[in-house]
Amino acid sequence: MAKHDPSLDTVFSALGDPTRRAILERLATGPASVSDLSAPFAMAMPSFMGHLKKLEAAGLITSDKAGRVRTCALVPGAFAPARDWLSAQKDLWNARLDRFDAFVTQLAKDQSE
Amino acid sequence: MAKHDPSLDTVFSALGDPTRRAILERLATGPASVSDLSAPFAMAMPSFMGHLKKLEAAGLITSDKAGRVRTCALVPGAFAPARDWLSAQKDLWNARLDRFDAFVTQLAKDQSE
DNA sequence: TGATTACTTAGTCACATGGCTAAGCATGAT
DNA sequence: ATCATGCTTAGCCATGTGACTAAGTAATCA
Known part of the structure; x- marks a missing residue:
């Protein structure tokens, strides 16, 4: 990670x-x-543009201006780092569960001896 | 979603x-x-507590005070909503790719007729 | 009991965020 | 040529964020 x-x-x-x-x-x-x-948002244009700017800065979307129209599109795979971090986090957690399980198992074994 | x-x-x-x-x-x-x-962070205690507070408010961790020590722990499964949203997003994207593919296929078919 | 530890609260501060209006400026339509 | 459209820039304002210091409190240790 x-x-x-x-x-x-x-x-x-x-x-x-x-x-x-x-x-x-x-x-x-x-x-x-x-x-x-x-269109779906009750928000002034500059406010809305601010959101688009952040999405673009984060690499989640691209935009291209043709004439006076700017067209936005998703960047495929841009979510991957976020997904990967969450997965890695899950793996860490599972590893911990495994260690804990091994610990308990060992404990039970020690007691029975 | x-x-x-x-x-x-x-x-x-x-x-x-x-x-x-x-x-x-x-x-x-x-x-x-x-x-x-x-310990690993060069940050004053109140600043650090602010971060813990946000994590707890987000439901990502829990904390419990015993004596003068507050112990923090992960909330298992708390990442699920975030993971789910990202997955749903991926599914939406794939559905779009499928539609696009079908469109292109149909186009090719129309031209060949 | 007195000192130390582990937070906790209170208050301050700089900067970021998210909203607005007003005005500007190309582009496309008439 | 003129006007409408689609952003874009500039500037303002309220609130939120993340950091700090200083002082307070409750629990444990010596």
Whole structure:
């Protein structure tokens, strides 16, 4: 496990906001323009752009401007570091359970001798 | 997928800080007291307690005070909501890929006719 | 009893976050 | 050429975050 992966900071922080998660859920079904994305949200454009900026800074989305329309899309595999950290955490936990189990087993064995 | 799960806010936000992730990694190997946990960090006690408070508020850890020592432990399965959201996101993405694939296949078929 | 330990509370501070309005500026439509 | 659209920039404001010091409290040790 990486000691202090700075990308996890931005990724997890970006995911910690419901607006941003909703944007990602929307983008999972396909690319969309900024105004299309912002339509469901009762929020001024600059505020909304701030969220997109964070998602892009975290590497979760890309955006490209054609004419006056900026189109956003998910970056495939961008969730991997987050998923991996959570998996590694789970593995650590299971390893601990195994050690604990071995300890208890040994204890029982010692007592029966 | 839950529409706006507020617990995801606190969980992901809690994970967005390297100090807090390090605390969780340490706790995955077993429970520890506050001062044991704080030892590796060059940080004043109240600052460190703030992190523990956030982890506990997010439901990721529990703590119990016995005498003057507060012992902290991981809450097993507390990562599940975060893992689930990421999985659901991956599924959405794969569903989109499938649709896209079907679309391309159909397109090729139409052209060949 | 008195000192030490292990938090805990209170208060301060700098900066980040998340929202807003107002105004600017290309691009595309008429 | 003019106007509407789709961002974009700039600036403001309230609140939240993460750090600190200093002082307080309760439990244990000598």
